[in-house]
Structure formats: C-alpha cells, structure tokens
Amino acid sequence: MPVTAILIRxxxxxATLTxxxxxxxxxLITGQGETREIAALGDMPAGHKLAVRPVRQYDQILKYGEVIGEATQxxxxxxxxxxxxxxxxxARRRS
Known part of the structure; x- marks a missing residue:
C-alpha cells in the first residue's frame, strides 16, 4: 500500500508525508483536489514535505496556502x- 501525503490547499x-x-x-496525494500518485525521487521521513509540482529557483513555496519559504534551486x-x-x-534571500 502506498504512503500518503496530505495536500492542505x-x-x-x-504535501506532508504521513x-x-x-x-x-x-x-498517494490526498486532501484537496482529486487523489493522485507521485513517485518519490528520494528517501523521505514521515512528516516531511514532498513537492507536488515543479518549483523554480527563487519561487515562493506554498503550504497551507501561505508562503513557507523560497526555493534555493x-x-x-x-x-x-x-x-x-x-x-x-x-531566512529568505535578500535582494
């Protein structure tokens, strides 16, 4: 059975790994929207975050519908x- 991750918004x-x-x-991505599957690209512990879409370097990262950080790559x-x-x-990059 696949591990699930919860997408809040x-x-x-x-999404947060369970x-x-x-x-x-x-x-298995659950929560908001239709349930879908994503392949994990690395080993990850429970409670950590999995990208559910590509994020470009310097883009803001959203969780809970709020900015939680900025991608460094x-x-x-x-x-x-x-x-x-x-x-x-x-700790966000200063311009």
Missing amino acids: AQDHV GSVAAGNIV DIAEGEHVHIHNCWGVK
Whole structure:
C-alpha cells in the first residue's frame, strides 16, 4: 500500500508525508483536489514535505496556502522539500 501525503490547499506546492517513503516508491496525494500518485525521487521521513509540482529557483513555496519559504534551486515534482533546497520565510534571500 502506498504512503500518503496530505495536500492542505489546492494551490500548495507541497504535501506532508504521513509515513516514510523510499526513493522510487509511489506516494498517494490526498486532501484537496482529486487523489493522485507521485513517485518519490528520494528517501523521505514521515512528516516531511514532498513537492507536488515543479518549483523554480527563487519561487515562493506554498503550504497551507501561505508562503513557507523560497526555493534555493529548481525542485522537481516528487522531490523532498527541506533545508537543502529552500530558505525559510525569515531566512529568505535578500535582494
């Protein structure tokens, strides 16, 4: 049975994993919109964020319909979204 991830708002870029997932395994995205499947691009622990759509470098990342950070590099659908590829709201890049 696939691991699930909960999408809080339809416009969000990330969903929260309800269990750990290994690279290549399918994650069932539930919550807002139609349920769909995304392949995990890496190992991820429960409670972490999975990209549900591509995010470009410097784009804001949405969760709960709110900005939670900014991408420090391009992030692919299915990729782990964490401190290795995004800045938090307070640590955001200064222009």
